[in-house]
Amino acid sequence: MVEESSQREDKQAQPSNGSQQALKDEKVAKTQNNKKEEVEELSEEDLKLKNNLETLVERLSEDDASLYEPSLIQLKELIRDSTSSMTAVPKPLKFLRPSYPQLCGVYDKWTDKKLKSLMADALSVLGMTYSDEGKRDSLKFRLLSDEKNIESWGHEYVRHLALEIGGVYNEQVEKEAGDSSEASPEPSKSSIDFDVSKESLIQLSLEIVPYFLKHNGEADAVDLLLEIESIDKLPQFVDENTFQRVCQYMVACVPLLPPPDDVFFLQTAYSIYLSESQLTEALALAIRLDDESLIRAVFDATTNAVVHKQLAYILSAQKSSFEYENVQDIIGNTHLSEHFLFLAKELNLTVPKVPEDIYKSHLDNSSKGVFAGTGLDSAQQNLAASFVNGFLNLGYCSDKLILGDDNWVYKTKGDGMTSTVASIGSIYQWNLDGLQQLDKYLYVEETEVKAGALLGIGLSACGIHDGDVEPALLLLQDYVTNSDKKISTASILGLGIAFAGSRNDELLGLLLPIAADTSLPIETSAMASLALAHAFVGTCNGDITAAIVDNLLERTASELKTEWTRFITLALGILYMGQGDQVEDVLETISAVDHPITSAIEVLINVCAYTGTGDVLLIQDLLHRLTPKNKEAEEEREDDEEDVEFAESINDELTDALNIGKSDEPPATADAEDKMDVDESNKDQSKNDKEEDTKKKEEEEKKEEEDEKEFALIDELTYSVLGIAMIAMGEEIGKEMSLRHFSHLMHYGNEHIRKTVPLAIGLLSASDPQMKIFDTLSRFSHDPDLDVSMNSIFAMGLVGSGTNNARLAQLLRQLASYYSREQNALFITRLSQGLIHMGKGTMTFDVFNDAGVLNKVALASLLTVLVGLVTPSFMLDHHYLFYYLNSGVRPKYILTLNEDGEPIKVNVRVGQAVDTVGQAGKPKTITGWITHSTPVLLGHGERAELETSEYISYASRLEGVVILRKNPDYREEE
Numbered sequence: 001m002v003e004e005s006s007q008r009e010d011k012q013a014q015p016s017n018g019s020q021q022a023l024k025d026e027k028v029a030k031t032q033n034n035k036k037e038e039v040e041e042l043s044e045e046d047l048k049l050k051n052n053l054e055t056l057v058e059r060l061s062e063d064d065a066s067l068y069e070p071s072l073i074q075l076k077e078l079i080r081d082s083t084s085s086m087t088a089v090p091k092p093l094k095f096l097r098p099s100y101p102q103l104c105g106v107y108d109k110w111t112d113k114k115l116k117s118l119m120a121d122a123l124s125v126l127g128m129t130y131s132d133e134g135k136r137d138s139l140k141f142r143l144l145s146d147e148k149n150i151e152s153w154g155h156e157y158v159r160h161l162a163l164e165i166g167g168v169y170n171e172q173v174e175k176e177a178g179d180s181s182e183a184s185p186e187p188s189k190s191s192i193d194f195d196v197s198k199e200s201l202i203q204l205s206l207e208i209v210p211y212f213l214k215h216n217g218e219a220d221a222v223d224l225l226l227e228i229e230s231i232d233k234l235p236q237f238v239d240e241n242t243f244q245r246v247c248q249y250m251v252a253c254v255p256l257l258p259p260p261d262d263v264f265f266l267q268t269a270y271s272i273y274l275s276e277s278q279l280t281e282a283l284a285l286a287i288r289l290d291d292e293s294l295i296r297a298v299f300d301a302t303t304n305a306v307v308h309k310q311l312a313y314i315l316s317a318q319k320s321s322f323e324y325e326n327v328q329d330i331i332g333n334t335h336l337s338e339h340f341l342f343l344a345k346e347l348n349l350t351v352p353k354v355p356e357d358i359y360k361s362h363l364d365n366s367s368k369g370v371f372a373g374t375g376l377d378s379a380q381q382n383l384a385a386s387f388v389n390g391f392l393n394l395g396y397c398s399d400k401l402i403l404g405d406d407n408w409v410y411k412t413k414g415d416g417m418t419s420t421v422a423s424i425g426s427i428y429q430w431n432l433d434g435l436q437q438l439d440k441y442l443y444v445e446e447t448e449v450k451a452g453a454l455l456g457i458g459l460s461a462c463g464i465h466d467g468d469v470e471p472a473l474l475l476l477q478d479y480v481t482n483s484d485k486k487i488s489t490a491s492i493l494g495l496g497i498a499f500a501g502s503r504n505d506e507l508l509g510l511l512l513p514i515a516a517d518t519s520l521p522i523e524t525s526a527m528a529s530l531a532l533a534h535a536f537v538g539t540c541n542g543d544i545t546a547a548i549v550d551n552l553l554e555r556t557a558s559e560l561k562t563e564w565t566r567f568i569t570l571a572l573g574i575l576y577m578g579q580g581d582q583v584e585d586v587l588e589t590i591s592a593v594d595h596p597i598t599s600a601i602e603v604l605i606n607v608c609a610y611t612g613t614g615d616v617l618l619i620q621d622l623l624h625r626l627t628p629k630n631k632e633a634e635e636e637r638e639d640d641e642e643d644v645e646f647a648e649s650i651n652d653e654l655t656d657a658l659n660i661g662k663s664d665e666p667p668a669t670a671d672a673e674d675k676m677d678v679d680e681s682n683k684d685q686s687k688n689d690k691e692e693d694t695k696k697k698e699e700e701e702k703k704e705e706e707d708e709k710e711f712a713l714i715d716e717l718t719y720s721v722l723g724i725a726m727i728a729m730g731e732e733i734g735k736e737m738s739l740r741h742f743s744h745l746m747h748y749g750n751e752h753i754r755k756t757v758p759l760a761i762g763l764l765s766a767s768d769p770q771m772k773i774f775d776t777l778s779r780f781s782h783d784p785d786l787d788v789s790m791n792s793i794f795a796m797g798l799v800g801s802g803t804n805n806a807r808l809a810q811l812l813r814q815l816a817s818y819y820s821r822e823q824n825a826l827f828i829t830r831l832s833q834g835l836i837h838m839g840k841g842t843m844t845f846d847v848f849n850d851a852g853v854l855n856k857v858a859l860a861s862l863l864t865v866l867v868g869l870v871t872p873s874f875m876l877d878h879h880y881l882f883y884y885l886n887s888g889v890r891p892k893y894i895l896t897l898n899e900d901g902e903p904i905k906v907n908v909r910v911g912q913a914v915d916t917v918g919q920a921g922k923p924k925t926i927t928g929w930i931t932h933s934t935p936v937l938l939g940h941g942e943r944a945e946l947e948t949s950e951y952i953s954y955a956s957r958l959e960g961v962v963i964l965r966k967n968p969d970y971r972e973e974e
Contacts, residue, residue, distance in 0.1 A: 050095045053078060057099045060106050060119075068110075072118045079125060080152060093129045100130040120145035125153050128160050139164040143200055151211050158211055161204075162220060166227035169201050202228050209237050218245045219918050222253070231264050235272050243276045245918075251285070251852070252917040255614045255731040259580055262613070263289065270294060274301060280955045283311050284851035287318055290538060290578065295322050306899050306963055310954040313961040317849065317890060319463050319501035319857040332465035336891075337431040339961060340395050340842075342903055343893050343935045349840045352399045355388040355830075358837045360813060382408070383416040384827045387882065388834035390423030394889065395839055399427050403437065414448060418490060419880045421452025425459030426886055432471060434460030451490035454479055458494020459886055463857075465502055472498040477510055489527050493880065496531025500887035501857040507535050508543070516547035518554040525551050526564040526571075530864065533571035534887065537856045538578050545586055548572050552593050552601070560597060561711050563874045569601045569715070570867050573608035574860045583609040596712035603716055607723030608863075612730030612847075612854045619727055619738070622720040626745060626753060714752045718870045721745065721753055722863070725760035729847065730854070735764060739773070746780065752870075755787045759866045762795030766845040766862060767892075768940040769800040769808055778811050782818075789819075790828045790872045797832025798862070802892065803939070804841030812836065824876055831882065844892040845885075846940055850913065850959045861888030894944055895961045896934040896951075905933050906951055908958060913943035 042050065056078075059071040079092045096103075103126070107119045120141040127137030138161055142150075150158060205228050212221035225231045238246050247269040254262045266285050273282035279298050286294035299311060305326065312327035322331060329335070344350050386402065393399040402408050402424055412420045421441050428434025434456065441453035454476055461472035472494065479491035492511065499507050514520065515528040529551065532544045548571055552560070559565075572590075576583050583605050590601050603625065610618055724741060728734035742757050749757065758780050765773050777799065780792035793815055800808040812833050819825035847859045864884040868875040875881060898904045911929030926943045938944065944958040950972075951964035 046091060049078065049091060053092060053095050054099070057096070057102060061102060065112075068112075068115050069118070072115070072122065076118070076122050079122065089129055093126060096126055097130055100126050116144070117146040121147040121149070124161075125157055128157060136164045136168060139168060139196075139204075142204065143196060148207070150207060155215060155217070158208055159217075159220060162208055162212075162224045165201050165205055165208075166224065168196060169198065169228045172196070172198055172201070198228075202230055205230070206233065209234070213237055213242045213246070216245075216920065218242060219249050222246060222249055226253075226261065231261075231268050234268055235275060238272055238276075240276060243272050243278075247272055247281070248917050252915075255734075274298065277301070278956060279307060279311060280314060280957070281851070283314055284853050287315070287320070287853050292322060295320075296324075299324050306965070307954055309901070310963045313963070314955070317960045318853065318855055321501060321503035328467055332467070333430065333463050334466050335961075336464070337395065337397070337429075339895050339903075340430065340891050340893075341397070343842065343891065343895060344396060344840075346935050347842070347937075349842065350396070350398075352396065353392050353837075353840060354400050355385045355392065355834070358388070358392065358809065358833050359816065359830075363813065379411065379413040379416055380823055380827055381830070382411045383419060383879070384830035386412065386416075386420040386423045387831055387879075390426035391834035391838045392840065393427045394843065394886070395427075395429045395431070395891070397428050397431055397433060403427070409441075409449060409452075415486075415878075415880070417446060417448040418452040418455065418486070419883070421449055422455040422459060422490075422880060422883055425456030426883065428456075428460040429462055429886060429889070430464055431460060432464065435471060435475070447484055447486050451486045454487065455490045455494045455497075455880060455883065458491075458496070458498040459883060461498040462887055463498075463500065465499075465504075470504070470506070473504070473506060473510075480510060480514065485521065485524065488524060490880070492524070492527045492531050493883070496527070496534045497883060497887045499531075499535040500861065501537055502535050503539060504535055508532065508541075512543055512547060515544065516550060518551055522551075522555060522559045522562060522564045522568075526567040529571035530567050530574075533574040534857070534860055534864075534884075537574050537860050538576070540576055540579055540582050540586075544575055545572065545589075548575075549586075549589055549593075552590075552595070552597075557595065557708055560595060561708060563868075563871055565597065566715060566867050566870065567864070569597070569604055570864060572601065573604040574863070576605055577608045577856050577860065578611055578854060579609050580613070581609075596709045597715060598712075600712050600715035600719055603723060604719040607719065607726050611726040611859065613727060614731035614734040615727055616734075619724055619734070622723050622727075623741065625720045626717060626749065628748075628750070714870075717750070717752050718756045718867075721756040721760045722763065722866060725764040726859075726863075729764055730852075738764065743776070751785060751787075754783075754785065755791055756870060758788065758792040758795040759869055762798035763862055763866060765799045766847065767799075767801050767803060768846070769803050769805040771807070774799050774805075774808055774811065781811075781815055786822070786825060787872050790825050791869055793825065793828050793832050794869060797835035798845065800832075800836040801845050802835075802838040802841060802843035802889075804837055808836055809833070824872065827876060828872070835885075838889065839891065842891055842893065842937060843889050844940070845888055846892070847888075850943060850957050855888075855890075858888035858890070861885055892938050893960070894934055894936050894938060894958050897961060897963050899963060899965055901963075903935070904964065906964065907931055907933055907947040908936060908944045909947055910936060910938065910942055910944045913941055 053075070056071045056075045059067045060075075079090070079096075100123075103119070103123060107116060107123060110116050110119065124138050124141035124145060127141060130137070138157075142161060150161070205224055208224060209221045212218065212224070221237070222231070222234065225234055234246070250265045250269045254265050257265060266289050270282050270285040270289065273279075273285065274297065279301060282301075283295065283298045286298055295315070299308060302308070308324065308327050309330055312324065312330035315322055315331050316333045316336070319333070320331060324331065341350075386408070389399055389401045402420065409417055409420050421438070424437055424441075425434055428437060438453045438456045438460070441449050441456075444450060457472055457475050461470075476491045476494050476498075479487050480495070482488045482491070492514070495507060495511065511528045511532050515525055515532055517525065529544070529548050532541075532547075536544060548568055551568055552565075555565075572586070576586065587602055587605060590598055590605070593601075603622070606618065607622070721742075724738050728738040739761065742761055745753050746757050758777055761773060761777060774796055777792045777796045781789050781796065783789045783792065793812070796808060796812060812829055816826060816829045816833070819829060845858060845862060847855050847862070849855065861884050865875075865882060868878070868881050894908065894910075896904050896906050896908075909926065909929035909931050911926035914923070914925055914927050916923045916925055926945060931947055936944070938959065946953065946958070946964075948970075949967055950970045952967050954963045954965065
């Protein structure tokens with residue numbers, strides 16, 4: 001009984017095959033019923049619409065021609081009036097989908113032109129939901145229709161059409177390229193099955209663009225014109241309501257575009273701003289395009305003298321060489337010192353500081369022994385204090401250390417006295433009163449002190465150019481050809497700093513013969529080339545290029561193996577900074593130099609030319625250069641060659657033995673044999689001597705060649721690392737990615753790469769102290785390789801330069817204690833401390849302003865010092881080169897003036913800048929703001945706006961010196 005019941009249960013648990021089939025049938029029936037229910041679930045209104053549409057399609061398929069036009073019109077009305085959610089397909093399009101092939105057949109059958117046009121209009125819309133991918137029926141029927149009512153079909157249809165236009169246009173371009181290149185064996189396949197010309201696509205696009213601009217689709221309009229290569233046609237469509245958003249979007253696209261599209265975008269945005277009288281925005285783009293005629297067009301677009309002054313203040317911040325008669329004193333920065341001292345007075349910063357104020361040695365337990373008892377060279381520490389003092393009181397025209405103590409200069413030794421006296425020029429930067437302070441040092445006996453005074457003159461006149469009289473040039477030109485190398489070098493360096501970015505022809509005439517004279521020491525030629533490059537930064541000047549290339553061609557291999565060669569090559573890079581494609585000619589010329597260094601020079605010129613572009617392909621190329629080459633394959637090749645040589649030598653020996661056996665000569669007598677042996681041994685001896693001499697010579701030559709190659713390879717690796725930072729610095733995503741690459745290079749790179757990585761990080765984040773970056777650098781500052789540590793410490797100073805960052809200041813104080821017995825590392829630490837507190841926290845090295853304009857003078861100054869630091873010991877021996885930093889310094893303030901040029905106080909909100917490109921409405925451009933009264937300091941990435949509408953600004957951005965005028969319509973709130 002138990003067994004029977006269990007079997008019965010099993011049978012119940014396992015149904016027969018027949019019952020399984022029944023279950024399946026039941027499921028199928030259920031799903032069919034569900035479908036029927038779904039169909040039946042259509043509301044009465046939807047069902048009526050469906051029936052109406054089907055009736056209209058049937059009418060169009062019938063033979064009664066009188067019904068065609070009213071039916072078509074009704075059909076289009078039903079499609080147009082359909083309102084549904086944005087996420088669903090409109091009901092008429094859904095219901096008409098099965099009828100689409102039938103309607104296409106009807107279209108082909110008809111012959112009436114007007115009816116075909118109306119039908120094509122409707123089919124173009126229906127094609128959105130039915131057309132197979134790649135067939136592009138919407139575009140096909142739109143081109144076949146003569147109806148001009150694109151707008152009435154709505155935004156989604158117009159966007160779909162724009163997408164298809166872009167795709168077809170690209171196919172047309174590829175097809176043309178395929179037809180023109182005979183190399184392609186088979187023509188490119190096109191997915192479009194209708195004939196279409198580029199002109200008709202452009203014509204249709206120009207009908208769509210106004211619709212996009214009218215309906216807040218500025219980005220769509222720009223993208224469409226970019227696709228059809230007609231961006232220059234955009235200005236005719238924009239008006240006062242749309243130009244701002246259009247131009248913002250275009251400028252934001254520039255870092256992501258390949259050349260020459262990036263330049264077209266800037267030129268188009270420039271022409272739009274100019275036509276809308278947005279002169280300060282137009283000027284920013286003209287500076288980016290580096291075209292003097294465009295800058296002049298901005299000035300000529302208005303006769304308002306106050307606007308001219310505002311434009312001149314923007315140019316002065318860029319150290320521009322542009323000349324415009326009435327505002328030349330402003331462009332020449334003659335008011336900079338006056339404005340800066342006003343800022344210092346308002347912020348209560350006029351009291352001079354001494355290095356001890358930032359060293360804070362009393363907080364450090366081990367510091368008592370820093371100057372005494374540790375056997376340290378106190379002259380070097382005094383020199384460090386001079387640098388710190390020069391950076392700390394930069395531009396304030398007063399200090400307590402050097403000006404108050406005439407003997408301080410003599411507390412340093414040798415070249416240290418040069419840099420110490422020069423620091424007076426740093427204290428008086430932008431102020432020609434410094435020339436009087438330095439004058440007394442020109443009449444002393446010590447060459448080093450005299451050289452320091454000459455360098456100081458250049459520093460105090462840095463960037464100040466007042467018309468015809470150039471006091472720095474008048475004072476320094478007589479010393480340039482001095483027989484004493486120290487004096488000539490200091491005067492050339494002073495001129496390079498004073499005239500950075502000026503494009504001064506007198507300076508060119510003075511220094512070009514020195515740069516071109518290869519009989520002079522390479523150091524002098526390098527300094528002259530560098531000074532000229534700084535003055536003519538980004539100009540591609542042919543004369544200077546020729547002089548530099550001649551130097552590289554005519555110098556001996558041993559001369560080119562010095563660190564000064566780096567500055568000659570850097571000068572070439574600075575000349576072509578930001579010039580993109582214009583470097584092709586000079587690269588061809590450089591390839592003629594028969595020296596391993598050519599590949600390094602090519603890297604440097606390329607990265608300078610494309611700096612700030614974010615060019616991904618160029619960064620990939622640089623990373624490829626930094627990848628270690630496969631040594632195993634090379635070793636295998638060498639082993640194979642050795643095997644072949646060994647086999648050949650055995651073969652030769654066997655041949656000789658066989659030849660001896662075959663000899664037919666009669667045997668010689670014993671005496672003759674002895675004589676022959678002696679002669680043979682003498683011959684062998686002299687032969688061996690000769691072979692040894694030849695071998696030695698070959699080894700020496702080989703060693704020299706290897707040294708040259710190694711030196712060139714070091715330069716190539718160095719420039720590649722710095723190049724990644726330079727190319728990525730213009731674009732945020734590239735910046736983030738390159739920082740990740742740097743951490744990989746630090747782990748896997750060789751010693752030369754590791755030495756340069758901290759410098760590249762410093763360059764990427766100059767005056768932008770982010771916690772993650774200076775924590776990384778702080779970690780590198782304890783590296784076992786002292787060069788890596790010193791460069792990391794300097795990079796920390798660069799990252800925090802002019803910010804008074806408390807966390808960085810504390811880290812550097814700890815490092816000063818840690819390296820208290822290591823002279824060179826301590827010197828660099830002190831230098832970094834000076835940089836962080838530069839100008840008591842009022843300065844910046846930021847190479848981009850708020851408008852995204854690259855300051856080439858600032859970048860060139862930073863690059864010069866970083867290239868020197870590739871070999872830190874070299875830079876410490878020639879420490880006066882650190883003063884090249886001064887030409888890249890600028891105050892980071894907002895100073896408001898009235899129309900008469902007098903400072904006024906207004907309230908401004910200062911907050912973190914926000915990217916509002918493409919956002920709807922009128923979003924706030926700053927976040928987390930605090931209200932200040934001008935003058936006010938701006939940090940990296942900060943932006944300001946006026947608190948009230950009491951004043952109207954002449955500049956579109958509040959940055960640097962801003963001129964305001966009273967708003968006549970302003971009413972004070974009660």
